[in-house]
Amino acid sequence: MAKTDPILGSRTRSNEVGEEQLWQWTATEMASAVATGVVSSREIVESCLERIDEVNPHLNALVEVRPEEALSLADDADRRRVAGEQLGPLHGVPVSIKINSDQAGYATTQGVVAFKDAVATEDSPHVASLRRAGAVLMGRSNSPAFAYRWFTNNDLHGRTLNPWDDSRTPGGSSGGASSAVASGMVPIAGGNDIGGSVRYPAYACGVVGLRPTAGRVAQTYHPDDVDASLSVQTMLVQGPLARSVADVRLTMSALNDFSPRDPAFVPGARVAAKPRHPLRVGLVRDLGVAESTDAVNAALDQAAYWLQDLGYIVEEIELPVLREAYKLWYLLAMEEFRLAMPLVEEVGDEGMQKAAAHYYAVAAEWWGDKPDLETFIKGYSRRGTLIRELAMILETYPIIILPVSAEQAFEQDADIESVESMRRLMNAQASMMAIPVLGFPAMSVPTGIVDGLPTGVQLLGRRFDEDTLLDAATIIEARAGTFTPINPQ
Template sequence: MTPPIPVPASAASIAAAVRAGDVSALEVVEAHLDRIARRNPDVNALTVVFADRARAAAAEIDATVAAGSDPGPLAGVPFSVKENIDLTWSATTNGWGGNAGAVPAQDATIVRRMRRAGAVPVGRGNMPDFGMRWDTDNDLFGRTLNPWHSDRSAGGSSGGDAVAVATGMSSLGLGNDFGGSLRLPAYAAGVVGLRPSQGRVPRAAVRGQSVALTLQQFSVNGPLARTVDDAALALGVMEGWDADDPVSASAPAPVPSGAGAPRRVGVVRDAPGAGADPDVAAGIARAAASLVRDGWDVVPVDAPRLEEAAVLWRRLSCTDMLISLDPAALGQPLGRSATAFLRDSTAAARPYETAREYAEAWAQRAAIAADWRRLQVEVPLLLGPVSASRLRGPDYDLGGSEPADRAWRDLWLTVAANFLGLPALALPTGLGEDGMPTGVQLIGPLWGEDILLDAGRAVEAGVPRLPALF
């Protein structure tokens, strides 16, 4: 085996070096496989490792470079694929034992696009059963541990991919975000998580199978990365219309974005009714100061009808989960922790019991979205916490309706973005007093990723860098 070699830290620089012939894709892959062998036994982030297939894909990229052709903008970049995103040589388990043999017939569109761009899949990222929890654990693969402190949660549900990126086992991770499932693990692991606008990145429906309305409206695929530029690079590869996803689109809606938008950011410092943890508040202050230094106008705001949005997201989600995850429909029970989470969360959320209540909740979404849209004409971006609290211990979202309620309450701003289909970017802001990464999120207007990423770069440039975990 080729000995591990130093490789550039970012996906963009790896791709540039491979395309220029300064390093081979095979050497890059071997270096990452070596990291996986050293780090994964301690954190259990990757459930399956594709060593031989990754080497074969890297050899093809090197042959393309040797022939004088361009292998793509992600040439040789190793990436991980969450357990609920289709990859033809690996079961799409959704973290659930009932799908242990569910090998798909074709790659998901985003996997296909990543591979065509020259990226190399190196493994599967762990997740809780069907992505339900805000922690990453399941009966099939076990728990993913936080690489900073094992007594803290790794977040969920894209916890495996976030930890793989943070520890250098992959350069990019493919995950999804139904209620913070990219942004919360990014916050926990100290990486960047981008939840794109609804419809910007395909999330295919299984042909002939129905899809819960909340899954259609709240969940999107997106990247995890170590830098904002890498997240933007991955977005550019994955985005665009797809025949298998009726929600996907190619052209942005006519909303303020890019050069025509006011460079104004509204700061949401506290969740209503509960102040933010001091380390959380300090991270927000560092991000706001970075934006001011970069010339942004930073003003205090109240997120419109935030509690109402969070309540509606939760009640609608739990109503649909009770139907789609019924053991009678699945054919066998969920895992132990997923069963407990569903029980505790639905007890606290009060799912809708009548069609009228369910329909009225969806009708109310439009009114809340209009309030946010009016605000974002003048204040395009909102800056605030991913979680109002620091990440607590493993299984912090279990133990009855009270812990479930607290876990959800910390994430009001996060789930509001899901409820409204808005793009949001989570990124680290240095270390807290507890030795864990601090972080913030920026929420943009629909299809406003350009201005969102510009602001993210300004924050990233102005806050302390985290020490490397590899």
């Protein structure tokens, strides 16, 4: 593999926004400063609120912020530090929560007008974990209706913009989270991922996003009295978006609490054994579905070189198991979602309805207009075989580098232009869907800026071995630098 020069556009946050202010600090820096009394949580929260006032009216990343409540939480964090109480890993650090996650006292709107008054009475388990870790919950991040698109727009809260280029998507469904983190409103944002909804927004906005192993973080999926589909129970995960790998690692240290409310949570899962060194890395350029652009291929080459330079052995491989899993997602997840389509037709917005129609039109080319029960059952049977196949490959290559997407951030609303446009996007996003089907951890790591837009790579690893991914991501970040926070372009 040829050595390549650093991708042009790499810069540190101080070069972008001038003299550093508290809102520009990483979460790790904030937590340390609060714990040692260097600064107060109130000072940090006030700085973030000022930043929100400055950039959120344009970006519309956070759709509900209650300054007095945030300041009260900060003051409580400061009191507990002064009192000598044991502090959690995120003590006094601002964090945002996505509008499809329950947060006591806030409506879980899902971006749907009909749900604007659906106020939660209890935190979802992952939100409760963040609160116990000392996080200051700052506001609610925007999402498409029902978290259904790779674009963040809905009739209730409006459109969220990408701070790099408002003609491009900030990603979805955690687009409000990625836009808020990239622009400096909060250092950490909660997201969730069943089809790329953490990894793709992180990629589109130039931040780090981790999709943990399925079962690694306790969560709820719907109100407790609503039955969640099997695909939601087996594929959906909660994961953080942040401006640095260290901040993602810090957040994951807080998201490990047991909850009896999650039927798929795996309490006390044994961490995978450390892989042998020198560690072999598989490099996958595409899944045989969509050809990657030059910018994407350059990012793969660069990340591979940086790892090689630190002693990793990188070998190009093919991964047909993911190509098959990609199409399987559109059988298992989308056929179960079909049961919710009457509700979508009743309360979903026009963008979501068009996106759904286009998803089903493309998927019908593989599975037919209405797959029968036998096809569906065999699909789940095949899923188990693919999980085993990928697990065995990962014993040889404990890390696989592959594209997040075959392109950089899509043009706004490209999914609803036509069926053909949706087909292009679905193919570009093949790994976004393939990995959730199989339940493995993966993360998006930025590598540079090309033509004014972020680019990066995806790291895929063994189940319950997020640490190996984070270690490799730390190397990539150390060589690439960080690219956020930025002022909206």
